[in-house]
Amino acid sequence: MKNVVAYCRVSTDGQTGEDKFGIESQKQQIMEYCQKNDMQISDWFIDEGVSGVKEDRPAFDKILFDDGVKNPPVECVVVAKSDRIAREIKLYFYYEMLLQKKGIELISVSEDFGEFGAFAPMLKAFTMIIAEQERININKRTSFGRGVKSRSGGYSGGKAPYGYVVRNKRLEINEPEAAVVRLVFSERDKDNTLNTICNFLNDQGYKSRKGGPFYISNVQSILGNKNTYLGMYKYGKSDQWVEGQQEAILTGE
Secondary structure (H helix, E strand, O other): OEEEEEEEEEOOOOOOOOOOOOHHHHHHHHHHHHHHOOEEEEEEEEEEOOOOOOOOOHHHHHHHHOOOOOOOOOOEEEEOOHHHOOOOHHHHHHHHHHHHHOOOEEEEOOOOHHHHHHHHHHHHHHHHHHHHHHHHHHHHHHHHHHHHHHHOOOOOOOOOOOOEEEEOOEEEEOHHHHHHHHHHHHHHHOOOOHHHHHHHHHHOOOOOOOOOOOOHHHHHHHHHOHHHHOOEEOOOOOOOOEEOOOOOOOOOO
16 A cells, blocks of 8 residues: 555635635545555645645645655645646656656556556646646736726725725725825925925824825825826736726825
């Protein structure tokens, strides 16, 4: 009987969106496979809410780098599907190489490459190409959805500019911060320097979002969001500003 460890990963806590292959489903497939193939699972390693393209995965890192996981006694790492290891081809084969250096075989339940003999490496590479392409398509769909929302002026995620707060996935005015925004632009209209404005805010007892004093960088950030305060909106690095769905903080311009 082979001694193995099992690895499971989900990319989102709630298993929504593109990743619906939950932990329990993965466990069930792995246990059934091991029972049929005379394998004893000595330990489970699980990463929850971790992307398949990020390298920071503590449970899987323990398999790769912890001296406690070695051959002997561990002969194999069993996963329910190859993309649980990685969705990028280069990452997958890099991880497989690290395991091979420890004398540990990587087995995917859904893609049993071993039965294909000489064709196994080719099939494995093809499977990983499909997984990587699916990751690319997921990113495109996500970006497209955010782009559509931003073109309609709707808040598409990210940190809310100073002066606003996110409620029910919308930008709403945070009045104490909005008062500071109006004051900053009023002082700037008087041709005051950034340093002068900064000192003025601190002398008046205003606090930054983090509860500390204002710095020049805070004032620059506020001035840089002028279009947003005028009721306009754009997504990410796009140059296209559209009429936003949020209420304007600045008026009359």
